[in-house]
Amino acid sequence: MASVEVNPNPSQEPELHLLLAPNTFEPLWKSLFRGLDEFFFPKKLPPLKLESKPIPVKDIWGFYNYKRNGALGSTAAHVVVLALIIGGTILGRHFVTKAVAKPQSTTTLIDPGDFIPLKPAKTQAGGGGGGGDHDVLKASQGHLPKFSMKPQLAPPTAVIRNFNPKLTVEPTVMVPPDIKVAMNNMPNLGDPKSSAVIPSNGTGSLSGIGEGSGGGVGPGTGRGVGPGEGMGIGGGVFRPGRGVTPPRAIFSPTPEFSEEARKAKYQGTCTLMIVVATDGRPTNIRVVNSLGMGLDEKAIETVKTWRFEPGQKDGHPVNVEMAVEVDFHLY
Numbered sequence: 001m002a003s004v005e006v007n008p009n010p011s012q013e014p015e016l017h018l019l020l021a022p023n024t025f026e027p028l029w030k031s032l033f034r035g036l037d038e039f040f041f042p043k044k045l046p047p048l049k050l051e052s053k054p055i056p057v058k059d060i061w062g063f064y065n066y067k068r069n070g071a072l073g074s075t076a077a078h079v080v081v082l083a084l085i086i087g088g089t090i091l092g093r094h095f096v097t098k099a100v101a102k103p104q105s106t107t108t109l110i111d112p113g114d115f116i117p118l119k120p121a122k123t124q125a126g127g128g129g130g131g132g133d134h135d136v137l138k139a140s141q142g143h144l145p146k147f148s149m150k151p152q153l154a155p156p157t158a159v160i161r162n163f164n165p166k167l168t169v170e171p172t173v174m175v176p177p178d179i180k181v182a183m184n185n186m187p188n189l190g191d192p193k194s195s196a197v198i199p200s201n202g203t204g205s206l207s208g209i210g211e212g213s214g215g216g217v218g219p220g221t222g223r224g225v226g227p228g229e230g231m232g233i234g235g236g237v238f239r240p241g242r243g244v245t246p247p248r249a250i251f252s253p254t255p256e257f258s259e260e261a262r263k264a265k266y267q268g269t270c271t272l273m274i275v276v277a278t279d280g281r282p283t284n285i286r287v288v289n290s291l292g293m294g295l296d297e298k299a300i301e302t303v304k305t306w307r308f309e310p311g312q313k314d315g316h317p318v319n320v321e322m323a324v325e326v327d328f329h330l331y
Contacts (some may be wrong), residue, residue: 127214131208
């Protein structure tokens with residue numbers, strides 16, 4: 001078995017034998033005097049002699065071979081590469097400029113009958129009207145006045161305010177005479193869809209009967225009947241199934257390509273649905289067939305500036321809905 005040596009005096013700390021300088025533990029006064037002596041009377045040491053000698057080594061730069069021919073070749077290669085980069089940039093810009101000049105757009109007016117099936121109807125023609133004289137009571141029930149497309153000389157009224165008119169004229173509403181609607185047998189004029197019995201022209205304005213305005217009958221705006229605008233009957237815009245002449249464009253600038261579509265060489269046809277008002281201005285412009293890439297916005301922005309000769313019904317201007325095709329293409 002291996003023997004293990006044990007410290008005979010476990011209570012005593014082991015002795016440390018360190019190699020220290022002789023003056024490590026000298027008194028402070030001796031250290032102070034020694035420092036002053038070395039400061040005022042420094043000892044002269046013999047001069048330092050260098051005994052090392054330089055050894056020649058291999059030139060590390062020699063393998064690069066910087067010669068005249070090599071420098072000229074490198075310079076020529078850099079010039080060629082730089083010329084190719086500059087030439088490619090110029091050609092690329094020239095190509096983009098050509099692409100900008102090529103995109104064109106054309107516009108086509110479409111009769112709404114060709115775009116949306118509008119069948120001739122004997123009970124409605126589109127459009128509407130309304131009226132009233134700011135009465136506090138709801139418009140009273142009654143029968144509709146005579147239908148006529150001639151200029152309205154006397155709007156309908158359920159309560160006569162002027163008992164001594166200078167000229168007696170039969171009241172009318174501007175609805176095509178060929179439209180046939182059910183009439184009640186009530187003796188007085190009024191709104192057929194009302195349930196009020198106390199005679200009243202209604203809460204609307206600008207003469208007529210109802211809750212709308214414009215000299216018609218009903219909640220619409222215009223000289224027609226019912227919820228709609230302009231004239232006619234049936235709601236929406238005035239678009240009889242027959243006998244209406246489509247608007248004709250008299251000022252129609254061509255839309256421009258959007259920058260996004262021009263760069264992508266994107267093309268196609270954007271279809272807008274518009275309502276040409278009686279003053280020839282396009283209103284209610286909306287996108288039916290969208291192209292995207294900013295072309296829809298360009299088409300709407302330009303069509304807003306168009307002017308038309310309004311559509312007519314029986315010789316009178318009417319609001320007409322129609323489609324406009326804007327074709328963005330590249331030659």
